[in-house]
Amino acid sequence: MNKIKKMVFLSFLVGMALVIYIIESQIPVLFPGIKLGLANTVSLTALILLGWKEALVVMFLRILLGSMFSGTMAAFLFSISGGILSNLVMIILYKYFRNYLSLSTISICGAIFHNIGQLLVASIIIQDFRIYIYLPVLLISAIITGYFIGWCTKFLTENLFKIPMFKDFKN
Numbered sequence: 001m002n003k004i005k006k007m008v009f010l011s012f013l014v015g016m017a018l019v020i021y022i023i024e025s026q027i028p029v030l031f032p033g034i035k036l037g038l039a040n041t042v043s044l045t046a047l048i049l050l051g052w053k054e055a056l057v058v059m060f061l062r063i064l065l066g067s068m069f070s071g072t073m074a075a076f077l078f079s080i081s082g083g084i085l086s087n088l089v090m091i092i093l094y095k096y097f098r099n100y101l102s103l104s105t106i107s108i109c110g111a112i113f114h115n116i117g118q119l120l121v122a123s124i125i126i127q128d129f130r131i132y133i134y135l136p137v138l139l140i141s142a143i144i145t146g147y148f149i150g151w152c153t154k155f156l157t158e159n160l161f162k163i164p165m166f167k168d169f170k171n
Contacts, residue, residue: 010046010054017042017062018069025070034141037111037149039066043087044107044153049160052091059083074125078118085117086110103157104150111146112139 021039029035039062047055063083067076090110093101115138123129160166 006050006054010050010057013042013046013050013054013058014061014065017058018065021062021066022070025066031137031141034138034145036145037114038152040086040107040110040114040149041152041156043083044090044103044110044149045156045160047087047091047094048103048153048157049166052095055091056084056087059087077121077125081121082114082117086114089113102150103154104147107150107153108143108146111142111149115139115142 017039020042024035024038027035043055043059043062046058060080060083063076063079067073067079071079087110090106093106093109098106115135119132119135119138123131
């Protein structure tokens with residue numbers, strides 16, 4: 001795959017993830033800290049199509065630009081801590097266990113670690129580890145949203161591979 005084609009596609013993925021992230025940030029949440037995380041579909045797709053470095057680039061740029069456009073420094077800290085931890089877990093699971101685990105399982109693990117990363121930052125900011133009492137609620141939401149994101153990613157990548165232009169993107 002040529003470098004220009006890859007860079008253009010990577011830029012497209014960052015833009016797509018950013019738009020989804022900004023739109024989703026405008027949707028009111030039912031419980032604090034719980035949202036669907038649709039932009040993670042793009043990061044997981046980048047992992048599958050391009051590789052781990054590109055998946056981290058998509059995640060980092062989405063969070064950085066999204067926080068600049070619609071968030072605060074606290075939102076950036078929560079998002080980046082959860083995003084890095086989540087992506088590292090998904091990268092390891094995808095790289096070594098993709099033949100044994102479904103994309104939904106990988107995504108669920110990523111969602112769980114995203115919540116753990118966010119709670120870690122929250123406990124440091126408020127200087128109280130009792131915030132982890134909220135973890136069971138976050139874990140239930142992580143299972144539901146992680147499954148959905150994994151399913152969406154599987155659907156997206158399977159259909160992208162049917163398009164001739166994307167056949168040489170498979171990582």
